[in-house]
Amino acid sequence: MDVVTAQEMYEWDRVAIKSTGLDGRLLMENAGRAVSSDLEKKLGTHQRVIILIGAGNNGGDGFVIARTLLNRGYSVEAWQIVSDSKVEGDARYHKEIFIKSGYTLYKLEKTDDLSESLKSADVIVDAMLGIGVKGRLREPVKQVVELANEQRAFRVAVDLPTGVPADEGIVEFDAFKADYTCIIAALKMSALVEHTRVYYGEWKVCDIGLPVKKLPSPSRKVWQREGGRRVLPGRDPNSHKGSHGKALVVGGAAHMPGSIAMSAKAALRSGAGLVTIATPKSAMNAVASYVQEATFLPLAEERGVIKDSAGVDVSAYDGVAIGMGMGRGQESNNLVSHLISTVKAPLLIDADALYQLKNLVGLLRSRTYPTILTPHPGEFAHLVDQSISAIVRSPFSYSREFSKAYGVYTVLKGPATIITAPDGSQFVDLSGNAGLAKGGSGDVLSGILLAMMLQSGSITYALNNGCMLHGLTAEMLTKDAHSMVDLLATDLVEGLTQTFRTFSS
Numbered sequence: 001m002d003v004v005t006a007q008e009m010y011e012w013d014r015v016a017i018k019s020t021g022l023d024g025r026l027l028m029e030n031a032g033r034a035v036s037s038d039l040e041k042k043l044g045t046h047q048r049v050i051i052l053i054g055a056g057n058n059g060g061d062g063f064v065i066a067r068t069l070l071n072r073g074y075s076v077e078a079w080q081i082v083s084d085s086k087v088e089g090d091a092r093y094h095k096e097i098f099i100k101s102g103y104t105l106y107k108l109e110k111t112d113d114l115s116e117s118l119k120s121a122d123v124i125v126d127a128m129l130g131i132g133v134k135g136r137l138r139e140p141v142k143q144v145v146e147l148a149n150e151q152r153a154f155r156v157a158v159d160l161p162t163g164v165p166a167d168e169g170i171v172e173f174d175a176f177k178a179d180y181t182c183i184i185a186a187l188k189m190s191a192l193v194e195h196t197r198v199y200y201g202e203w204k205v206c207d208i209g210l211p212v213k214k215l216p217s218p219s220r221k222v223w224q225r226e227g228g229r230r231v232l233p234g235r236d237p238n239s240h241k242g243s244h245g246k247a248l249v250v251g252g253a254a255h256m257p258g259s260i261a262m263s264a265k266a267a268l269r270s271g272a273g274l275v276t277i278a279t280p281k282s283a284m285n286a287v288a289s290y291v292q293e294a295t296f297l298p299l300a301e302e303r304g305v306i307k308d309s310a311g312v313d314v315s316a317y318d319g320v321a322i323g324m325g326m327g328r329g330q331e332s333n334n335l336v337s338h339l340i341s342t343v344k345a346p347l348l349i350d351a352d353a354l355y356q357l358k359n360l361v362g363l364l365r366s367r368t369y370p371t372i373l374t375p376h377p378g379e380f381a382h383l384v385d386q387s388i389s390a391i392v393r394s395p396f397s398y399s400r401e402f403s404k405a406y407g408v409y410t411v412l413k414g415p416a417t418i419i420t421a422p423d424g425s426q427f428v429d430l431s432g433n434a435g436l437a438k439g440g441s442g443d444v445l446s447g448i449l450l451a452m453m454l455q456s457g458s459i460t461y462a463l464n465n466g467c468m469l470h471g472l473t474a475e476m477l478t479k480d481a482h483s484m485v486d487l488l489a490t491d492l493v494e495g496l497t498q499t500f501r502t503f504s505s
């Protein structure tokens with residue numbers, strides 16, 4: 001599923017019309033019908049529907065929806081909220097068909113009249129503005145949006161909620177608050193960004209018959225379960241432990257043995273052949289009691305945390321992850337820079353090692369093997385010297401810029417996790433739920449990602465699938481055994497068993 005900006009959507013529209021001769025009015029008819037059919041699944045036959053229609057093509061979709069639902073016998077009032085002279089082009093064409101079909105068009109003259117109608121509505125459909133919105137809402141749209149938001153009716157947006165920008169990064173806006181959004185043709189970027197996604201409610205993308213083969217690819221996609229399943233690494237019947245990769249996880253401290261232990265166990269549960277844990281000697285017993293299958297590489301320590309361990313030999317491993325529960329003291333800085341310079345295999349940098357990376361970021365460019373960073377927005381903000389709110393408002397551009405500048409894979413974690421490759425191509429993983437918002441989930445993810453990389457020819461597929469397996473496990477566990485409140489990271493490690501049994505079969 002592609003994710004587009006407003007500009008990319010307009011380009012799709014242009015290419016579709018130019019390359020095939022499809023008429024814009026036909027696309028509008030398709031859009032309106034697709035939305036109507038989707039909406040019908042949510043409508044009771046006696047429910048009163050009010051459709052709010054604006055001046056542009058989003059309003060044009062509204063005329064088609066109103067006509068289609070009225071033709072199908074629903075109780076619909078269509079309200080044009082702008083003056084007649086503003087309705088032009090394809091929207092005007094569909095307005096005329098609506099009127100010639102014998103239906104009444106209500107026009108906004110006194111807000112009180114619309115207000116009365118809205119009060120008795122069961123469903124309010126917003127076809128006022130779509131991807132063409134510019135800046136804060138102007139009157140009369142602003143007032144109508146405020147009125148609609150006050151009602152108890154079920155609110156449905158067409159394409160995107162009026163006022164919400166299609167792109168990331170725009171902070172000042174007023175918007176229709178939808179319970180459900182029927183998105184036209186392609187998912188808009190703002191549906192995945194924290195401060196705008198809340199306005200969409202639940203959503204679905206409706207197909208309007210664009211010529212898929214002809215459309216330019218936006219190089220930004222949602223990673224989907226079926227695609228993921230197809231590229232999940234299998235288990236060769238003749239394989240042995242060496243066939244599935246030797247992993248090294250580096251981190252832990254005497255007062256924080258849990259993180260590295262969970263990463264190691266998650267890596268084993270995700271199919272790594274052998275896992276070695278490099279940790280201070282004083283943390284080893286605690287870690288070993290949780291992961292009996294791992295071997296150990298004791299590291300020099302001072303007061304329970306890793307001390308300068310620059311000499312540690314990492315040549316024997318097929319993949320390395322560093323940072324989980326390591327602590328942020330300067331002592332481990334040399335170790336991080338040593339691994340960046342010497343690991344001749346995929347190197348995943350997480351948690352406290354991301355913190356250390358700030359002074360070492362220039363070294364990343366010299367790596368010839370894949371480097372993977374797995375920050376949450378706070379860690380990423382620290383790394384790139386931005387505020388957390390700047391990152392969560394523009395996660396796509398910040399992670400793309402960073403990945404391209406330093407030649408690394410960035411896994412920016414969140415409700416929509418964005419996985420960016422060094423060439424700037426991006427995938428979004430939407431699996432998981434709020435049960436994951438707890439200490440330790442990230443450690444488990446690092447272990448899964450490391451194991452997936454050992455077993456897959458493609459780092460991107462490994463990361464996408466690793467994020468998805470992690471999220472699916474949370475979803476599965478909170479469906480039966482757990483709630484989102486009590487779910488623990490160790491539950492995720494154990495839950496991987498069922499995810500692999502069901503997802504990879």
Ligand SMILES: NC(=O)C1=CN([C@@H]2O[C@H](COP(=O)(O)OP(=O)(O)OC[C@H]3O[C@@H](n4cnc5c(N)ncnc54)[C@H](O)[C@@H]3O)[C@@H](O)[C@H]2O)[C@@H](O)CC1
Pocket residue numbers: 009010012013027028031054055056057058059060061086128129130131132133134135136137138139141158159160184185208
């Ligand atoms: N393939 C496509 O791209 C298709 C797009 N369609 C629809 O067309 C929409 C885009 O149409 P348009 O480009 O006409 O744009 P919109 O319909 O989103 O908005 C344009 C109108 O909004 C007004 N406007 C902009 N900012 C405003 C503000 N802050 N306050 C008040 N009024 C404001 C403009 O004056 C203009 O009249 C899509 O969202 C979708 O609903 C569909 O008709 C089908 C095909």
Ligand SMILES: [K+]
Pocket residue numbers: 058126127128129130157158159160161162
């Ligand atoms: K809309």
